[in-house]
Amino acid sequence: MPFLRRHQAFSQHASSQILPIILAVMVYLSGLVVIGAMILDSSISRWSGNLQANLTIQLGPLSKAGDKEALETIVKMLDEMEGVDSARALPLEELEELLVPWIGGDVLGDIPLPRLIDVRLEPGAKLTSHKIMERLAEIAPNAGIDDHSEWINSVLKLGHLARVIAVAVVGLILFVAVVTVALSTQAYFAVHQSTVEIMHVIGASDRYIANQFGRQALTLGIFGSFLGMGLTLITFTLVQEVAADATVPLIGKIWLTPLEWMTLGLLPCVVTLVSMITIRLTIFFTLARLY
């Protein structure tokens, strides 16, 4: 290969060609896992952010006379509360429209319907559902509040689990990369045993021998890692294009923030670095067996 110096003591061999392939596959798999985790994480943040900014207040069926007046009082009280962006009572017609597909229009008139108030909080508001309930208790003791906390907690748990799994999978891939690189280095050394022994006997230091192999491995490693990252980016672009054409409301637009791009860019560097350290340590351990 052109990057090798003419007098390079170690010849090219199939066992060294496997290094870029191993690293390309490892970086590709790690890249997909990291991208998947980042997209899931940002989607969860978006969902939970949207839901945390919304509350639904439910009032038990009221008498026709008191209904409108009570609703207006509650909406006015909510509107004036610090941290509330807007409060809107859901009109009965709108509520019935929501229910028709589920229970049919014929029976709706016979069922006492609760009234719902949709409350939107200001971004970053410190208002809690507990505080709202305290205020509501004074004028509507039968009111209930749904702050979606149960659902949000489940989704956040899912997000946390996805992060843990992603870290574990990337760790596992790195571990497999380390073991495979160490084994392929040993295989390479076994192939070049006689060359190593000659160099050792004519006075080459362990560092020199490690550098001779390391220089070659570094070039192959960088090539493999960035090839893997290239494949990851191609896959990501394809997924982005497919997602842009499809309507996937929960996922939304697939994109990465600059910080996420940086994290992704670090991946081949980390894999190359870990591989180089592994190769160097394997060489030193192997050479230590020689007198």
Place this chain on the structure above:
Amino acid sequence: MRFRAVDLRYGSGPEILRGLSFHLMSGSFQFLTGPSGAGKTSLLKLMYLAHPPSGGAIELFDQVVKGLSRDQMAAMRRRIGVVFQDFRLIDHLSCIDNVSLPLRIVGEEGKSVNANARELLEWVGLDGKMNSKPATLSDGEKQRVSIARAVIGRPDLLIADEPTGNVDGDQGVRLMRLFEELNKIGTTVIIATHDEGMVARFSHPVLRLKEGCLTRIQ
């Protein structure tokens, strides 16, 4: 070089060398002889630091070898030139690159390294084979490349294992004259050979090995 009651065994195998004690003065020329299987090559391995002794102590260049760090051992090996019986050339390197390797491992680069290697290959009569690969050379030519590689670093000690074993009589004598030239400029030379005719022809001291023991130092 001083050996004090040196033993050698490989792993848990039988003792190959037993209780070897001798002292070789700096600048001397020494033959090492003995029948096949006497342990000549094993003794040479101890001398060029390819294997540790299983007992006793070796002193080289006024330093006890045992206890030296790996870097110190490597530095000591660079003061020793070795001509192997089986040449031990690196197959994918040309003659000139094989010969220049001992200089490159100490960081020497550039035209002077090639000039040195070229000069030595001319000295051993291989000026037309500079860029040939070992596979294309005869055994005698490989032997001469091996000698050129052994001496390029101007070693203090030159060890040769059966250096004339693969060449004809005249060529063998010419190689011996080469070693004598090196000895004259201060290199300690140790030649292992089972060629008693060669030993008789050149009047140098002889270490005789038999069944792993030194039987005579003359």
